[in-house]
Amino acid sequence: MPGTITWARVKSPWVLHFNSGACNGCDIEIVALLTPKYDVERFGIKLEPSPRHADVLLVTGCVTQQCAERLKRVYDQMPQPKFVVAIGACACSGGVFEGNYNVVGGVDKVIPVTAYIPGCPPRPEALIDGVVKLLNALNPPKPKKQPKQAKVPKEEAKPAAEPQVVVAAPEAKPVIEEAKQDAKK
Amino acid sequence: MLKSDVDIVKVIESKFGDKVQIQLGLLGTAAVNTNGLHREILKAMVDADEKTGITAITGVDLGANLGVIYHVHTAKGFFGLRAEVPKEKPRIQTITDIIPGAAFHELEVTDFFGVVFEGNELKGHFLLSEYWPEGIYPLRKNVNPAEVKLNPAPPEEKMHEDRKIVKFIIGPQHPALLEPEKFAVTVDGEVVTKVEPRIGYVHRGIEKSAESRSYIQDIYLVERVCGICNPCHAYGFVGAVEKILKTDVPPRAKYLRVISLELNRLHSHLLTLGHAGLEIGYETLFQYFWRDREPIMDLIELTSGNRVYASLMTIGGVRRDLKDTDVPKIKTTLAELRKKLPFYRKVYTEEPSIRARMQNEGVLSRADAIKLCVVGPVARGSGYDIDVRKDDPYEAYGEIPFKEIVYDSGDTWARQNVRMDELEQSINIIEYALEHMPKGPFRVDVSRYVPAGEAINRVEAPRGELFYYVKGNGTASPERVKIRTPTYANIPAFLKTAIGENIADVPPNFVSLDPCFSCTDR
Numbered sequence: 154m155p156g157t158i159t160w161a162r163v164k165s166p167w168v169l170h171f172n173s174g175a176c177n178g179c180d181i182e183i184v185a186l187l188t189p190k191y192d193v194e195r196f197g198i199k200l201e202p203s204p205r206h207a208d209v210l211l212v213t214g215c216v217t218q219q220c221a222e223r224l225k226r227v228y229d230q231m232p233q234p235k236f237v238v239a240i241g242a243c244a245c246s247g248g249v250f251e252g253n254y255n256v257v258g259g260v261d262k263v264i265p266v267t268a269y270i271p272g273c274p275p276r277p278e279a280l281i282d283g284v285v286k287l288l289n290a291l292n293p294p295k296p297k298k299q300p301k302q303a304k305v306p307k308e309e310a311k312p313a314a315e316p317q318v319v320v321a322a323p324e325a326k327p328v329i330e331e332a333k334q335d336a337k338k
Numbered sequence: 339m340l341k342s343d344v345d346i347v348k349v350i351e352s353k354f355g356d357k358v359q360i361q362l363g364l365l366g367t368a369a370v371n372t373n374g375l376h377r378e379i380l381k382a383m384v385d386a387d388e389k390t391g392i393t394a395i396t397g398v399d400l401g402a403n404l405g406v407i408y409h410v411h412t413a414k415g416f417f418g419l420r421a422e423v424p425k426e427k428p429r430i431q432t433i434t435d436i437i438p439g440a441a442f443h444e445l446e447v448t449d450f451f452g453v454v455f456e457g458n459e460l461k462g463h464f465l466l467s468e469y470w471p472e473g474i475y476p477l478r479k480n481v482n483p484a485e486v487k488l489n490p491a492p493p494e495e496k497m498h499e500d501r502k503i504v505k506f507i508i509g510p511q512h513p514a515l516l517e518p519e520k521f522a523v524t525v526d527g528e529v530v531t532k533v534e535p536r537i538g539y540v541h542r543g544i545e546k547s548a549e550s551r552s553y554i555q556d557i558y559l560v561e562r563v564c565g566i567c568n569p570c571h572a573y574g575f576v577g578a579v580e581k582i583l584k585t586d587v588p589p590r591a592k593y594l595r596v597i598s599l600e601l602n603r604l605h606s607h608l609l610t611l612g613h614a615g616l617e618i619g620y621e622t623l624f625q626y627f628w629r630d631r632e633p634i635m636d637l638i639e640l641t642s643g644n645r646v647y648a649s650l651m652t653i654g655g656v657r658r659d660l661k662d663t664d665v666p667k668i669k670t671t672l673a674e675l676r677k678k679l680p681f682y683r684k685v686y687t688e689e690p691s692i693r694a695r696m697q698n699e700g701v702l703s704r705a706d707a708i709k710l711c712v713v714g715p716v717a718r719g720s721g722y723d724i725d726v727r728k729d730d731p732y733e734a735y736g737e738i739p740f741k742e743i744v745y746d747s748g749d750t751w752a753r754q755n756v757r758m759d760e761l762e763q764s765i766n767i768i769e770y771a772l773e774h775m776p777k778g779p780f781r782v783d784v785s786r787y788v789p790a791g792e793a794i795n796r797v798e799a800p801r802g803e804l805f806y807y808v809k810g811n812g813t814a815s816p817e818r819v820k821i822r823t824p825t826y827a828n829i830p831a832f833l834k835t836a837i838g839e840n841i842a843d844v845p846p847n848f849v850s851l852d853p854c855f856s857c858t859d860r
Contacts, residue, residue: 172517174540176856178565178646180516181609185635188628204511218467218488219539220518223510249562253543254476254483255467274565274646 175214366416439711655781714802
């Protein structure tokens with residue numbers, strides 16, 4: 154049963170978008186992901202308006218003083234296990250707005266972040282890549298292919314076997330481990 | 339109606355004589371030292387020209403005093419009326435009874451500088467966070483934001499006042515809002531009776547931080563006011579600095595700037611027309627518009643090197659030239675988009691669901707549009723013909739023929755149709771600019787140190803007039819940068835038109851303003 158849950162979670166992650174003080178650059182790129190050219194719905198990724206139904210929280214923009222408490226509240230409303238992706242230079246570190254009087258800083262100052270996608274703004278391809286890496290971390294590719302590798306030693310399939318997250322913050326690790334334990338059960 | 343800006347100067351001269359000082363050519367047409375007569379001068383201007391309105395109110399820290407500059411537009415001119423108040427007792431009389439659209443501009447100066455406008459009914463923080471303490475004003479020069487102690491907790495909000503009349507609070511995180519803003523909507527049954535906005539969730543303090551960075555760094559900083567209309571912001575700042583430097587930009591750079599600004603308008607209009615479809619539950623239209631927006635994004639990448647942030651403008655010209663080999667690709671992409679426009683026009687004019695949801699909804703009359711000082715497609719949808727590209731041509735717009743789109747009905751449908759028709763005009767402008775592109779250099783070298791002086795710059799951004807005021811003090815960073823964005827000017831229009839509407843019609847009406855709150859909050 155836990156295997157089924159992980160399978161469902163990885164095949165259809167529902168994402169919630171929260172703008173915590175962004176300039177609309179990253180936000181529009183997220184919307185562009187849902188439109189015909191990139192169309193991430195083919196991977197089962199769906200933009201979900203309510204935090205209570207979401208698996209992944211996409212945060213864009215530096216965190217402003219007014220938004221900090223709201224961001225925390227939205228995060229708390231999400232069910233476990235939950236993952237946070239910081240999108241764009243501002244969400245990763247505060248970006249050009251670091252040090253301004255109304256700005257708290259990057260998203261990791263307020264809530265734990267699982268994956269960081271830098272760029273100003275990151276291209277839609279980079280966003281897809283980041284989300285795919287996060288999903289691979291949740292459900293590492295199974296080592297079934299190893300016998301095949303023995304037959305064809307030249308094939309380089311090793312990098313894909315290791316789960317990769319773009320960068321994982323120290324606070325975020327427990328969340329992932331919990332997910333893995335879920336999967337093991 | 340008056341035909342030229344000189345007439346307004348004559349009106350002021352004949353009425354007030356020696357009581358005021360007029361400096362021609364500064365801050366637009368002329369800068370006027372009002373010496374306490376700002377209300378009287380504004381009244382005279384409103385009487386002389388029906389199109390008189392407030393573009394922005396700038397606060398400036400002058401040391402012992404606080405300066406207040408009223409930037410006033412008339413049919414053909416643009417004026418800066420200066421007033422001063424002492425720092426100990428910063429009180430000045432409001433102008434909202436003469437021009438109602440000035441209310442939120444005054445509130446902003448109160449928030450940032452603590453100037454009290456006697457008679458303005460709006461109170462409380464509008465842009466600053468609710469944790470920000472009373473009595474400290476961040477844009478005054480003596481305030482060091484790092485030392486400010488924030489309030490621990492804001493007061494709680496009441497969701498419901500009584501049983502019959504319900505107060506909804508929409509936002510900051512809400513499915514219908516892409517950006518975090520809050521609207522307290524009071525409804526009586528289904529009908530909206532009052533809307534109270536609270537912005538400032540995206541306020542990043544860009545105006546203050548621009549004062550501590552160099553002019554070159556500031557170009558990239560002000561670009562990040564808004565990810566959608568970024569070339570307009572970059573040009574707004576750069577153009578104002580060039581006016582202080584008295585630099586002439588080479589003709590080729592002027593055409594390249596026009597191409598960048600118009601490509602930006604194309605992508606922004608396609609974006610908002612699609613978003614309008616989403617708000618009325620017509621998702622197919624949303625997907626179609628965004629599909630056709632992607633080739634324009636490719637063109638922006640082709641001409642500037644970046645998909646979103648063009649970063650093309652720089653002081654003295656543009657950073658990249660346009661290759662001759664890229665021109666055919668731009669032309670074919672635009673021709674393809676032009677082929678698709680008749681289909682979209684048919685959808686917008688004939689589709690029954692669009693007509694039912696948009697026609698006769700959110701009607702703003704021409705008289706109200708002038709009174710509330712709205713800008714851009716919102717004004718042009720109400721028959722109020724203002725377009726900076728025509729009224730005060732900048733760069734190459736004076737040489738390029740195009741049509742100013744005006745609709746008279748003033749409803750949601752008219753505002754979207756203005757954008758629909760402007761798509762075609764933008765394609766025409768880019769094609770004309772490509773055909774008539776002059777040869778020669780695309781930038782000139784300029785000094786990094788900008789002399790003391792002040793200048794304004796007006797740009798017709800996709801959402802309407804964008805206004806920049808830059809004051810230099812002879813160092814490597816500016817003394818004051820003021821940004822008035824189009825959505826800030828259009829908020830009063832939404833507050834007015836939403837009253838009396840059904841709650842279900844509020845989202846399409848709201849989106850017809852093409853709201854951008856990262857612009858509004860700065």
